[in-house]
Amino acid sequence: MAEIVSIIGITHNPFMPRLFKQPQQPPGTEKVKERIAMMRQKLAEAKPDVLICIGNDHLHQFFMDNMPAFMIGKMDQYDGTFYDEEREFGLPKCKLPGDVDVSDAIMEGAFDRGVDFAYSNELTIDHSIIVPMLFVRPEMDIPVVPILTNCIAPPMPRARRYFEVGKAVRGAIDNLPTNKRIGVLVSGHLSLEVGGPKQFERHLTDPNFDAAAVGWIVNGDIAGAAEGCTPEKMIASGNMTSGYLNFLMMMGVANSTKPSHAEGLDAGFPAIPFFCWDRQR
Amino acid sequence: MSKYLMNKLIHLVNMNESAEDEYTANPRAFVEKWEKTQKLKLEPEEREALATKDYGKLYALGAHPFTLWSFTEAVWVHEKPREELVADYKAQAAKSGYPNFKT
Structure with a gap:
């Protein structure tokens, strides 16, 4: 039976990899880099065989x-990224190995749990996976399931559906016909425009949303999240705040358990999310 | 409204270097030629906004804001310093608030 050895939730802010290379960096950048280093260390120590x-x-x-x-x-290898992301963010072209068997097993396991995934045999991935990988596994040597x-x-x-899909993914992982060590790397954001x-803007977009959104994850409060994440409320907190919904899927994967680390870091940017769960039993 | 088709052209120009070059060189000619290849049709004001790279108007008409910004930067940054472009984009967008970008 497979085992989840780490769940990490992190920003996919596509400007940050380039920012981190600049000689002059805004105050607050160091705090972001410290948190990223912590997550990188946690993932390395968890020694996953596969990263979902x-x-x-x-x-x-x-x-x-x-x-x-x-x-x-569902591929052996994925290309990242697209022309516009090289141009706008300076992100590198890269290749990530895939694990088709685990992709298949999760898709089939999700079907059995009421979730009908679409699938792709020719998928190019963008900054929502490339940036987290650059942050926590820049070697890009662990097979992934996007x-x-x-x-x-x-x-x-609806917001609740992201959570339910996460629960189905968790059920599928727990029943994988393999002893592989599974890491789960999730990216998204808090309030954002x-x-x-x-x-x-160089400040939190909606501090009230950010605090509530971290709280829903800490408390496994999907009812609160569903109420606070209607389309109208999310738009009012920033026109791309709905990127938070990925973290509701993460909450489902974590079976609503309490994370070992959860914050929306205020470092002079829109809030930078960091979540993690250590080995799941 | 044909927000979908407006987004389709923005998406093409944003993601394809040769389309970006061709559009930037002559936006009106690019839009006219491209629209002839499409089954759907743009509304006159959408066509005009695309032909004039009018990001404020495209925003007001409900173009998807994420892609619209990338597109705007790509097609304007050679004419307007980025800081000035960001400030003007935000000022133009603020005039329309939050148009519905659902397609």
């Missing part, structure tokens, strides 16, 4: 001509 990477496509491979709600990659959501292009599933009047 939960993130969201940003209108790259997902588009409104054929929009899945939840999708799983699970992508639509959490930015409405209409989207991109492409709206409040974008690129």
